[in-house]
Amino acid sequence: MSRRPPVEVLLRRLDPEVPVPAYGHPGDAGVDLVTTEPAVLAPGERAVLPTGVSIALPDGYAAFVHPRSGLAARCGVALVNAPGTVDAGYRGEIKVTVVNLDPREAVRFARLDRVAQLVVQQVEKVRFHEVAALPGSVRGADGFGSTGGHADTDGPAGGHELASVDHDREGL
Numbered sequence: 001m002s003r004r005p006p007v008e009v010l011l012r013r014l015d016p017e018v019p020v021p022a023y024g025h026p027g028d029a030g031v032d033l034v035t036t037e038p039a040v041l042a043p044g045e046r047a048v049l050p051t052g053v054s055i056a057l058p059d060g061y062a063a064f065v066h067p068r069s070g071l072a073a074r075c076g077v078a079l080v081n082a083p084g085t086v087d088a089g090y091r092g093e094i095k096v097t098v099v100n101l102d103p104r105e106a107v108r109f110a111r112l113d114r115v116a117q118l119v120v121q122q123v124e125k126v127r128f129h130e131v132a133a134l135p136g137s138v139r140g141a142d143g144f145g146s147t148g149g150h151a152d153t154d155g156p157a158g159g160h161e162l163a164s165v166d167h168d169r170e171g172l
């Protein structure tokens with residue numbers, strides 16, 4: 001099995017107690033990011049949390065700040081801008097914009113709690129060529145639920161029906 005060598009990324013710790021991010025298991029896509037500030041979020045509240053690290057990615061790469069599924073499932077914590085994009089040229093502190101989506105319970109982050117994960121990926125640079133008409137495709141301009149409706153968009157305008165994924169099953 002051929003294994004590609006890891007991409008070398010320079011990292012500065014802005015807080016000496018923050019661990020250098022590392023993959024938890026072989027094959028993991030992301031490394032955990034911690035918050036250097038404690039926070040308590042009421043239901044619906046959001047906060048921008050500092051992670052205590054800044055990085056210099058090689059050109060042609062970007063890092064994406066993704067949610068942690070355990071936090072999402074257990075506490076309803078999401079990222080407002082998921083995934084956050086860290087540009088190769090960004091040298092500032094990586095920050096995580098968390099939101100508490102739980103309708104009832106507050107969520108508490110202690111200093112150095114893991115709040116998100118960072119996935120580094122190669123990204124293409126493209127050059128856009130404006131044209132009057134695009135080449136055809138099977139999908140064409142269909143989108144936004146064209147393969148199965150959503151209760152949300154199928155109902156009467158302004159209606160408040162219960163949204164259900166039943167309506168998203170193919171053939172319904």
Ligand SMILES: O=c1ccn([C@H]2C[C@H](O)[C@@H](COP(=O)(O)OP(=O)(O)OP(=O)(O)O)O2)c(=O)[nH]1
Pocket residue numbers: 065081083084085086087088090093094095096097
């Ligand atoms: O979750 C995130 C998202 C972004 N950033 C940093 C890195 C990124 O390179 C920079 C700018 O992010 P983005 O381009 O998404 O923000 P913007 O609101 O468009 O700001 P700008 O006008 O500075 O590009 O902020 C983070 O630390 N965390």
